[in-house]
Amino acid sequence: MNNVIEIKGLTKIYNSSEIKVKAVDGIDINFKEGEFTAVVGPSGSGKTTFLNMLGGLDRPTEGEVIIGGVDVWKLSSRKLIDFRMNNIGFVFQSYNLIPVLTAGENVEFIMQLQGRPKKEREVRTKELLEAVGIGDRIKSRPSKLSGGQQQRVAVARALASKPEFILADEPTANLDSAATVGLLELMSQMNKKFNTTFIFATHDQRVMDKARRIVTIEDGKILKDEYFERE
C-alpha cells in the first residue's frame, strides 16, 4: 500500500520565558492508506502536538509533513486551509460542531466550502448521516443531540470532504462506555467501507484494542510502533 503521510524529522519546540520545551523531538514515521492507528502515550507526551502538526494546524519548528506528495508546511496560509479542507478530516474531543447549524448542515457545510453542487451535497449528507446511524436526526441542532450522537455527526462531517485521512484527538474522552463502543465500531466500519486512514490520539484502552497499529510516544519521541491483527 502507498504511504498517505510521510513525516521526516518532525520537531516542535515551545519557547516559554525561561525554558525551551521540546514537545515533539524529531519524529520520522509514515502512514499507509487504510491504516487504523492509535497514537498513545501519557499526558504531555506530545501526541496532540504531533497530531496538530500532522493536520496542518500547528507549525513545526523543524521537519516535514508530506501528504500525497505535498509538503504541507511549505504551503501558504490560504492554500494550507484549502489543503486541510480537501485532504484531512478532523474529529475533536469536544465534538466542536457549529451550534447554529443542524446535524445535516454541519455535514453539508464543508462540502459547501468545497463548492460542490447542492444536489450532491444533499445526497452525500443523507448517506453519511445514515451511515453513522443518525439519519433521522438530520434536522436536529447539536444542542438536541447526545454526546455520542454529536460525535457521530462529527465523524460524518470529517468524512464529508472525502479526505485522505481522519485525525481524531481523544474522540472518546467525553463519551460514556456504550457511546464509545458504538463510535469505535462506527469508525472501524467507515475505515473498512471507505478505506479511509484513521489516526487517533488517545489513552483509551478500548480505542487501542481496536487499532491495528499503535504508535507509542513518550517525551516527544516514538517509543514503540506496533502492528496488530484485528477482525
Add this chain to the structure above:
Amino acid sequence: MKNIIIAWRNLWRKPWRTVITSGSIFFGVLLSAFMTSLQYGTYETIIDNVVKFYSGYMQVFTEEYHENKTINNTFILSDTLKSIIENENDLTHYTSRLEYFSLASSNEITKGSIIIGVDPEGENKVTGLKKWVKEGSYLNNDNQGVLVAIDLAKYLKVGVGDSIVLYGQGFHGVMAAGIYPVAGILDFPSPELNKQFIYMTLEASQELFSAPNRLTSIVLMVEDNYKLPSALKHLKKEIKDPMMVMSWQELQPELVQMIDGDKAGGTFIKSLLYIIITFGILGTILMMVSERKRELGVMIAIGMQRAKLSTILFFETLFIGFIGTTAGIAVSIPITYWYYMNPVPITGDAAKAMTDMGIEPFMYFSVQPDVYYFQALIILLITMMISVYPIIKSFTLNLTSALRA
C-alpha cells in the same frame, strides 16, 4: 448566502443579548431622530419666519446699495434682469421694493421711520403683509393710503382715516415730502418693526422720493430652503455687475451663526449618545468573539478561509446595527410625523419671547428624510468601525490555542 444565514443564526444564540444591544441602538436612534426632527423643525420655522416675514430667500440689488443703503444707489429693473428672474425655474414669486428713511409727522409729533414702497399683490404673495393689518384696509394701487405699524401709529397718535406727513430726502438730494391718509394699522409680531415701518404702494414711494421706476431691491422666493442653493448658484452666474444677488444667509449672517451654534450643541449631545451606543455594541461583539474562540478555530481548521470567517463576523455586527436602526427609524417616523402635524404649543414667558421675535410659540418638528437616514448612516459607520475588531481577530486567531479554548 450560507455565511449570512450563519451570521443571522449566531445572533439568536443569545437572544436577550441581541435584543438588549439592538434595544440600546433602537432607543439611541429614536432619541436622536426625535432631537434632530425638533432641531430641524425649529430651524425650518425660524428660517421660514425670517424669510417669509421680510427678507425673502434672496434679494437682488446693486453692489453700491449693499455697501451704502441710500436712495442714490437704487436701480431700474432692466428687461434683461427681468427675463433672468422670470426664467429661473425654481422661483415661485418675486416682488419689487423701494425702501428709504423719512420723518413721519402728525400734528406736533415727528418720528424717524422706514418707508417701504411695495407692489401690494406681489408683497402679499411673498410676505403675507395683508395678514398683519389690524385695522383699516390693505394697500390699494388706486389710492394714496399708507399702512402704519401699530407702535408708530400710537406714538404719532394717528388712526385709520387720519393723515401723516412724510418729510425727507429723495433721489439725488431732492426734497421728499407728502401727506398721506392712514389706510390701515399693521400689528407685526416684532416690536422692532412695529416701532418704525410705514408701507405704501411702490408708485407712491417712487413719487415721494422722486425716483420714478427706481427700486432698492427685488425679493425672490423659492419653494423652500432646500431649493435655494441651486437657484442661488444659477442666479449668481446670470446676474452680472453692477447688480448682485444674495441669499438670506448672506443677508443675515448672525441668524446663520445662531443656528450653527445650536446645531453644535445638538451634535454634542447626539455624539454622547452614539458613544454610549458604540461601547454597547463593542461590548457585545467582544463577548461574541471571545466566547466562540474555539468554534472559530474549528471553522478555520475544517477549511473555512479566514476571509470568509471575517465576513460572517462582519455580518453579525452589521445585523445588530441594522435591527436596532431599522426599529428605531420605523418607530421614530410615526412619532415625529404626529408631532409634525401637531406642533407642541409653548406657553408662558418662552411663548412671549418667541412671539416678540416674530416666531409662533410652538415646538415644530421636521420630517425631512435626512432626519432619519442620517441616524442610519451613523450606526452604519459605527458598526463598520466596530467590525474591524472581529475581522482582525479572525485573521490573527491562533489555531491551536483557539482549539484548546
